[in-house]
Amino acid sequence: MTLLTPPTSTRFTPADLLAMPDNAGMELVDGQIVEKEVSTNSSEVEGIILSVIRVFLLTHPVAKVFPASLGYTCFPDDPDKMRKPDVTVVSLSRLKDLPEGDTGYMPIVPDLAVEVLSPNDVIYNVDKKIDEYFSAGFPLLWIADPIRREITVHPLKGRPVIFTADDEITAQSALPGFRCKVSEFFPPITAVAP
Amino acid sequence: MTLLTDPPISRKLHAVDVLRMSDNASLELVNGLIVEKNVSVESSEVELIFGARILAYLSEHPVAKVYPGTLGYQCFPEDPEKFRKPDASVVLLERLKTLPEPNPGYMPIPPDLAIEVLSPNDVTYQTDNKIKEYFGAGFPLIWVADPNLRTITVYSRNGRPAIFTENDEITAESALPGFRCKVRDFFPATVSVGP
16 A cells, blocks of 8 residues: 555545546545555456456356455445455445445445555565455455465355365355355466566 | 575575674564574564463473574574574474583574564565474474464464464473463463554
C-alpha cells in the first residue's frame, strides 16, 4: 500500500476518485488515496483466477466475477472507504437487490474476495485488510501466494486453512459446485527473468 | 530485511567478519552482504515468550536447548558463508553432541525447530523465501508466529502447512517430545501499548 498523496486535510470521496482518469489501481482509505501493490506475477495469477471462475460461470450462471478494477464501498466504519480486491464474486440473487443505477462502485460485500500477494506486500497490511474485510462482513476470503503456490482460505466463521498445489479448492456457497485444483490457479513453473 | 551496506560492496563478507563486529546481534549474512532483521516492540516480546515457554518445558524435560534470535545458523549448503538468525530455535541435545567443536560462533547444523515472529515491516515474499531457504538447508520444522492475527503457521518438511489459531494446542513434534502449549500462551495478553 503506497500513499499517493502526502496526507492532507482534504478528504477524497469515492466520487472524486471515480472522476480521476487513472484510477485503476487506487483505493481510498481514511479519505486518502492509496495504490495497490502489483507485480507481473500477481497480475498473471489474478487473470488466471478470474478466467477459471469465468469459465465455470458460463455453464453455472449463479454469480458474476469482477476484476480488480471494481471498487467496493461497503465499509460501515468509513462510508468513504473504497477497496478493490483482486478478484471478487457476487451472486446474481444478491446483485438483483441492488438499488437502481450504477454508482460506479459495488455497495455490497462480495460473496468471495481474492487477494493475490505481490512482492512488496507487507504481511501486517495483508492482515489488516483481512480484518477490514471481515469487519465489513465479507463471508469468504482467499489469499493466493504465487511464491508458495498456495491459497489460504479465511472464512468469516471458521478457521483459516492453507490449500497447497495438489489440493482441490471449493468456493463454498459463493460458487456452488465449483471445484478446482490449486495448482491450476498459478502459472506453470517456468523460469521468468529475475 | 534491510541491506545495511549500501551500495552493495564488491568484497563479499565472511561469517567470521560479522562475528567480529561489535553490534551484530540482529545482522544476518546473505550472498556476502549484511542484512538486518526486521524487529518491533511486539515481535521482540513474542520472541522472548517463545523462548521462556520452551525453556520452562526444558527445565523439566532436558532433551534440547533453546536459543534466542542472536544465534546465527551457518548451515546453508548453497552459500557456505551465509548465516541466518531465526528468532528462536531448538536443537536436540543428541545432535549438539555431534558438533565438531563445543562452542562455535555460529551453529553449523540446522535447528530441530526454527521460529520466526513476524514484525510490521516483514514482506510476505521475503518470509516465503526464508521458509524455502530453511527447507533447502534441511530444517525439519518451522513456526511462523503472527502477533497481529495471533496465529502460528506450522511448516513441516514432511507434512502440509497448517494454521493454528489462539485456542489451538500446538506440539513441536520430535523437536520437543511431549511439549504442548496453547497458541494464545505464546502471545502477550491483549493490552494496548502506545497510541
